[in-house]
Amino acid sequence: MCTLSRKKTTVLLVSLTSIVILMVSAGNVKAGEKAPPLTNAQCSLCHSQQPETIDAHGGKHKTEVGCMDCHREHRPKAKTAVPECSLCHKKAPHYKLANCSACHSDTHAPLDIKLEGDISDPCLTCHKQQGEEVSKHSSAHTDMACNECHSAHRKIPSCMECHDKHAKDMDFAACKSCHPVHMPLVVRYDHATPSQYCGACHKEAATFLKANKTKHHDLSCAYCHRDKHKAMVPCLGCHGSPHPEPMLEKHPKCGSCHNTAHDLR
Numbered sequence: 001m002c003t004l005s006r007k008k009t010t011v012l013l014v015s016l017t018s019i020v021i022l023m024v025s026a027g028n029v030k031a032g033e034k035a036p037p038l039t040n041a042q043c044s045l046c047h048s049q050q051p052e053t054i055d056a057h058g059g060k061h062k063t064e065v066g067c068m069d070c071h072r073e074h075r076p077k078a079k080t081a082v083p084e085c086s087l088c089h090k091k092a093p094h095y096k097l098a099n100c101s102a103c104h105s106d107t108h109a110p111l112d113i114k115l116e117g118d119i120s121d122p123c124l125t126c127h128k129q130q131g132e133e134v135s136k137h138s139s140a141h142t143d144m145a146c147n148e149c150h151s152a153h154r155k156i157p158s159c160m161e162c163h164d165k166h167a168k169d170m171d172f173a174a175c176k177s178c179h180p181v182h183m184p185l186v187v188r189y190d191h192a193t194p195s196q197y198c199g200a201c202h203k204e205a206a207t208f209l210k211a212n213k214t215k216h217h218d219l220s221c222a223y224c225h226r227d228k229h230k231a232m233v234p235c236l237g238c239h240g241s242p243h244p245e246p247m248l249e250k251h252p253k254c255g256s257c258h259n260t261a262h263d264l265r
Contacts, residue, residue: 043067050108057109094125113153118145130182137183166200187229195221208263216264
C-alpha cells in the first residue's frame, strides 16, 4: 500500500478542508437566498502563494482591492480567472499600452517591474517631462534607451557608473548641481562651485590663473563665469571705466593690452 508523504498529506487535508468549508457554507444558504460573497481568507486556502506575494509587494493591490475585485469568476465556469489590466486601469496613457505583462510580469507584485531590451516609449507615458528634456537638449543621453541607465524601475544610477569625476572630491550630488541628468550639457551652477570642478576641463585657463599674480588669481571661476556655462562678465562690469574715454575708443578690447583674464598683464 502506497504511503503519502507528510507534505502531500498536508496539502490534501487543506484542500479537503477548503471543500468542506465551501460545501457547509453553500448548505447553509436557504432556497431563494444568495450565497454570501467569498472572502480573501477563503481564497487563500487554495491560493497560498499569491497572498504572501501581495502582502510583501502588492502596493495598491494590497491596500485598495481584494481578491474578488479582480478575480470575478472562477474556473471551470469562467474562461479565464485572470482579468485584463484595463478592468481597472483605464485613464492614463500608460494604461493604453499593449502587453502589460512584458514589464509587470506578476500582477500580485505590480511594481516589481522587469525591464528587458531597449525600453523608452512605455517609460515616457509616465515620465513625460524627462522625455522632453532629453529630446530637446541633445547629448549622448538622447540616443540612449531609458533602461540603459534606469535598469530597474525607480533606480537612479550614479553618474560615475559611466563618467569619470572632474575632481576627486566629487560625488553624485556634486554632478547634479551642475549637470541636470536629462539635459547634461545645460550646465548651471551657483557661486560656491569649486574652481577645481571647472579646471578639470579648462586646464589651460586654470593653469594660467593659478600662476597669475593679479587679484584675478583669488577669484573663483564661477565669480566671473556666472550662473551658466560659457557665460562671461565683461571687464567693465567689474572695473567700470579705468581709462579715459578716448583711450577706450581707440582700444575697445581690453585684451589687446591686458591679454586674457586668466593670464592678465
